[in-house]
Amino acid sequence: MSAATRVFMARLAGTQVFDPIGDEVGRVRDAVVLVRAKGAPRAVGLVVEVPGRRRVFLPLTRVTAIDAGQVISTGLLNMRRFEQRAMESLVLGELLDRTVRFTDGSGEATVEDLSITRQRTGDWLVDQLFVRRKQPARGLSLRRRGETLVVPVGAVTGLAGSTEEQGATKLLEAYEDLRPADLADVLHELGDTRRLEVASALDDERLADVLEELPEDDQVAIVSRLDSDRAADVLEAMQPDDAADLLNELPDEQAARLLELMEPEEAKDVRRLLSYDEDTAGGLMTTEPVILGPETSIATALAQIRKQDLPPALASMVF
Template identity: 75%
Template sequence: MSSVGTRVFVARLAGTTVFDPLGDQVGRVRDVVVLVRPKGAPRAVGLVVEVPGRRRVFLPLTRVTAMDPGQVISTGLVNMRRFEQRAFETLAVSELLDRTVDFIDGTGSATIEDVAIELQRNNDWVVSKLFVRRVVPGHRGLLRRRGETQLVAINEVTGLARAAGQQGAELLLAQYEDLKPADLADVLHDLGTTRRLEVASALDNDRLADVLEELPGDDQVAILRGLELGRAADVLEAMEPDDAADLLGELPDEQVAELLELMEPEEARDVRRLLAYEDNTAGGLMTTEPVVLGPETPIAAALAHVRRQDLAPALASMVFVVRPPLETPTGRYIGVVHLQRLLREPPHEPIGSVVDTDLEPVEAGAPLMSVTRQLATYNLLALPVVDADKRLLGAVSVDDVLDHLLPEDWREQDDEPGGTKPVPPGPRHAARPAVGRG
């Protein structure tokens, strides 16, 4: 059991492994839920824990027997219902870090870099200290971080409960810099609307593009609409053309036209082509940027192309062989070379000598179920899409098909993970109903 006076800093707590009493891993801490009260120190009431399956659940601090930056020990009972933040709750990592507070003595303001919670005699955890960096007058953005840092008591500052306004997001993103785009998308989805846009805006274009591709459609639209138009166009350019087209398909025609005009002509051309196809057809599903090479290309060069870090695994499974030009729409489609075949042949041989001409492409108007059937029948990860003149237009990958076959809210539906001892669905708190949860 943690002893009275135990102090834990939440930024260091994020990512800590949660164990049950037997030493089995339950999940990892992602955030701390606090109640910011008009009077008195904010009270920490629970942890947001990510359990297997990327589900975030609520673990009341009444079920935590020990907590420090190295580990958290729980009673082993975890309510597996997905965590949903309530209106009166604040997430310490997601919403308090980078927030600006004012010193009560009138000496200026500071930004919060960490929050300390401390165990009291009544077994409550309260926010006792803030690690802050003073804002240097006249300095904005990153330059303000040159101010001195200090640890202050919670009663020495004011403004913790106010709306965040244009709150920074650097410290929050530092907590999640190693997350894969799909995992970071889950984090953004769980944030409030305003905070989600603040965090998304702080990402660089490539990272934001990757994350947008993993978010539900309504979150994508909300974030894109919240960006300045030029920035929105830059992010669309960084997205895969098919994902960019899907997102633009959710916007009004006038806004689509404006964004396309701001994009680089070459990037906009591919997106315009995809927008012309019906959603549930091969043309609407395909990407225009598979690996496309001429038949004279040496196998060694082809392998270098499929090693590209930005290439999705499904598209790296085969090379599409065509006559020039090699940009889609290409010259006449010849066939494909599977990655395994490339690995078995001499590197100096041309790919035209090992091409598979038996794989029948689909035309752009082919319906979704026809594409799905062909992928399943031949155990393929990608399928060529051609026009009536057998010119390669693009490729449909298995992940594109899955995105359309699964229900729209599939990202929010979690399978029941194993390895934990669930409790029946119900209130998050089994104790202290006076807190407002019950």
């Protein structure tokens, strides 16, 4: 096997995966490790996104090389959708930004990356962590961020602990180039607590775009746990028809409160759409149609629809 002896996992995000003859089969979206009570965590595989936005599991035993900018597999890829097991942890989704404590009692740090090394047995073990020390609050300090250092995995505790106080900065950095639909897939796969942490860290426009791509249950779970003012701001950034659909799924009292917090001009279109039953033409329409001239060809009209990234409900309603 010609894989690198040490691989930092956060740097693998988005890396292309190729089969032995050089055809791309997907891109790395995460890595799976087993965090054990004793001994170093063991890396068991990669989560790879293949065409169709499906995420599948690629065991590290089927990886023949990990080089700069590429992962080479044996070509044997199980296309069954990846499902995380109880004992497994996702590196990007769950371990980055986690708070750990130094075993020497010198304080706490935040995990920004971790490395795995291939052993003579063929196993890949997590051997080092790239961490940033947490600075104690000391009034107006000129040094805003703690020092970074690489430490052995045994030098800290808490890697397998609770996700409380876990941030989302590094995970979002790893996924900053993802389209909203792809980031929505990432959020859908996360646990409820981690999903909210990541959603809360997104700016209003980005979160609005991602919410529009999420299943209704996920939308409701996120918006219901946001601060009301923040939730109203995000609804304002959404397409009116998507915002109306989401409000329809919320309890009446909560939906009414969010509408009151929205800017009147933004809320007007949403209120109008909410006045229609969901299964009527009015309930399916958008308040922002694309208007084209009578001389416009069908091909140009379709191109304009795609360019505007319109909701599917409008795809056949261009005048």
